[in-house]
Amino acid sequence: MLHNLTLKKDIESFSISAENLTGEKGRGGMAIEGSASYNARELGQGWKVNPYIVVKAGATDTLAHVKGQGAIKHIWIVDSSQNARETLFKIYFDGQEIPSVCVPLYDFFCNADNREYRQINSLPICYNPRRGMNCYFEMPYFKEFKIEIENLGNEDIHVYYQIDCERKEIDKNSLYFHAKFNRTNPLPYMEPYTILDTIRGNGVYVGTYMNWGVKSNGWWGEGEIKFYIDGDKDFPTICGTGTEDYFGGAYNFDVNGEYVEFSTPYQGLSKVSSTDKTYQSQRYFNMYRFHICDPVYFKKDLRVTIQALGWRSECRYLPLQDDISSVAYWYSDSLEAEEFKFTKNELEII
Helix, strand or coil: CHHHHHCCCCCEEEEEECCECCCCCCCCCCCCCCCCCCCCCCCCCCCCCCCCEEECCCCEEEEEEEECCEEEEEEEEEECCCCHHHEEEEEEECCCCCCCEEEEHHHHCCCCCCCCCCCEECCCEEEECCCEEEECCCEEECCEEEEEEEECCCCCEEEEEEEEEEECCCCCCCCEEEEEEEEECCCCCCCCEEEEEEEECCEEEEEEEEEEEECCCCCCECCCEEEEECCCCCCCCEECCCHHHHCCCCHHHEECCEECCEECCCEEEEEEECCCCCCCCCEEEEEEEECCCCCEEECCEEEEEECCEEEEHHHEEEECCCEEEEEEEEEECCCCCCCCCCCCCCCCCC
């Protein structure tokens, strides 16, 4: 990507934050009154007067609403919520009524539980100390985009954010960005977990994040991921060999009898646990796999599932009934999106 910096381009950079709510040229840091007025009382205008917004309990606030043509290039955000899934992150493109992205904020950034810090160093998503959430997926728009935060909690939250964008001409073949959250708790016996129910359109699948709650002792990751592409019915075109294999590891992520965390540009594992014992139940694992160099293309439709399998006696597979959630990331020429229907109890972090 560095070579692209040496070419002249007809691009206008702008950024939206609490200090410049519209991204207008030469309009940043102009607030006289704001969220940090008290802190800046001796310094005045231009001295970090409005670095964050307050989203009231039960309210939805707009972070950005931009007209024109261009692309979102980078999103940085952090909030003050105590329950990660009480903040919903929404992105709308080109007049959508139902957003292309409606995902619990911390799940979107690959860390479902904000109570325990885990570094994420992937190319498209970075989660940095202490809660610095970054997204580098480019998100083109032809007419407009809007980003909202919904506070499902009972207390007001502070939201700091910066959305870095480019005004430019977008290729007519550019695709819209999508992300979809799912959770099943517990997974029904002998049923695969659905990462992405059938979507329609022409596009490319670019990533998976999973938060896997292990509810029984022993190894839990023998299940295969399956991509059903363009009309596949009972059997998929792409079939993996095991959960840890799909996320870039092997042999249970185990080195000398212990899980080993890792974070690379495309794949990673972190563990959030209520016990320190390997292979004990009640452990949660964050895993991501980004298909940047190996995207999965589809022309008509796509469905993605994964099995939950452990072991029982005599080397037999054991179908598991774990608490599993996920975020699927993809691009499509379709703006169709499903309405987010999870209740607050269903979103609760356990």
